[in-house]
Amino acid sequence: MTAQILDGKATAAAIKSELAARVSALTARGVTPGLGTLLVGDDVGSQKYVAGKHRDCAEVGIASIRRELPATATQEDVEAVVRELNEDPDCTGYIVQLPLPAGIDTGRVLELIDPAKDADGLAPMSLGKLVLNQDAPLPCTPNGILTLLRRYGVETKGAHLTVVGRGMTVGRSIGLLFTRREVNATVTLCHTGTRDLSEQLRRADIVVAAAGAGHIVRPEDVKPGAAVLDVGVSRDEHGKIVGDVHPGVAEVAGWVAPNPGGVGPMTRALLLQNVVEAAERQAAARGAADDAG
Ligand SMILES: Nc1nc(=O)c2c([nH]1)NC[C@@H]1CN(c3ccc(C(=O)N[C@@H](CCC(=O)O)C(=O)O)cc3)C=[N+]21
Numbered sequence: 001m002t003a004q005i006l007d008g009k010a011t012a013a014a015i016k017s018e019l020a021a022r023v024s025a026l027t028a029r030g031v032t033p034g035l036g037t038l039l040v041g042d043d044v045g046s047q048k049y050v051a052g053k054h055r056d057c058a059e060v061g062i063a064s065i066r067r068e069l070p071a072t073a074t075q076e077d078v079e080a081v082v083r084e085l086n087e088d089p090d091c092t093g094y095i096v097q098l099p100l101p102a103g104i105d106t107g108r109v110l111e112l113i114d115p116a117k118d119a120d121g122l123a124p125m126s127l128g129k130l131v132l133n134q135d136a137p138l139p140c141t142p143n144g145i146l147t148l149l150r151r152y153g154v155e156t157k158g159a160h161l162t163v164v165g166r167g168m169t170v171g172r173s174i175g176l177l178f179t180r181r182e183v184n185a186t187v188t189l190c191h192t193g194t195r196d197l198s199e200q201l202r203r204a205d206i207v208v209a210a211a212g213a214g215h216i217v218r219p220e221d222v223k224p225g226a227a228v229l230d231v232g233v234s235r236d237e238h239g240k241i242v243g244d245v246h247p248g249v250a251e252v253a254g255w256v257a258p259n260p261g262g263v264g265p266m267t268r269a270l271l272l273q274n275v276v277e278a279a280e281r282q283a284a285a286r287g288a289a290d291d292a293g
Pocket residue numbers: 048049052095096097098099120140259260261262263264265266267268
């Protein structure tokens with residue numbers, strides 16, 4: 001048996017064309033959504049990710065606002081740009097590319113982001129509202145994973161989801177999303193302190209591998225027919241990029257989201273969705289204010 005591919009690239013393209021129509025509607029009302037990015041330092045990988053986000057923006061008609069600071073930037077320098085993006089009316093949503101250089105207090109930076117402009121869904125107010133089950137921008141990677149599964153009709157209700165990795169962008173929050181009533185999965189979060197990872201993987205109908213540990217999910221640990229999504233990026237001893245999922249898993253699983261071409265493009269598409277939704281809310285608020293005035 002060979003797994004069916006959860007094609008994130010194709011699914012993201014479909015989402016982007018749906019978003020392009022919403023952007024046109026907004027533009028017709030005189031509101032152009034604008035995505036801001038703040039990139040600090042000269043990490044080549046981060047530069048590439050940010051460039052990809054702006055390419056996506058161009059495709060759907062979202063304006064790009066790019067801010068860059070050198071690796072030597074101080075906490076005050078970073079916070080000044082965040083304040084500027086909070087004030088900028090052309091910027092309807094923005095992200096601070098992570099990780100920030102050592103010495104910058106990431107928590108303090110994320111706290112400064114105007115919750116109405118949080119495109120990543122990673123600011124404290126957004127994550128807090130996710131806990132409270134209130135409406136707020138959702139974290140892009142967990143939401144991208146859920147959206148991908150839904151578009152392929154992979155059942156989440158009653159499914160057992162095992163997540164590997166407790167990082168801030170995926171593992172910490174994905175269980176909150178997947179245990180919402182309308183999703184209704186049962187979630188196990190594994191990490192380096194997990195005693196028997198194989199046991200936790202074998203029970204899973206859905207595996208999300210986001211540990212950044214090459215090939216940590218092996219074929220012998222996967223339930224036949226399970227959906228396995230590879231979110232990990234690490235490098236082997238030759239400097240080659242490897243995912244968290246061993247290629248042999250495709251012979252056992254029912255579904256696999258490859259890496260690249262799986263969750264990554266979905267993360268970017270859901271980021272754009274957050275920007276468009278923020279612009280729609282801002283346009284509605286403005287319309288209401290105009291009607292009142
Ligand atoms: N504030 C913040 N928000 C983020 O969302 C964020 C971040 N910081 N820091 C880094 C990680 C990483 N990340 C990726 C998103 C898409 C791909 C992606 O689209 N990858 C393509 C390949 C891209 C290529 O080949 O260049 C794929 O998987 O097919 C990868 C990585 C977002 N991150």
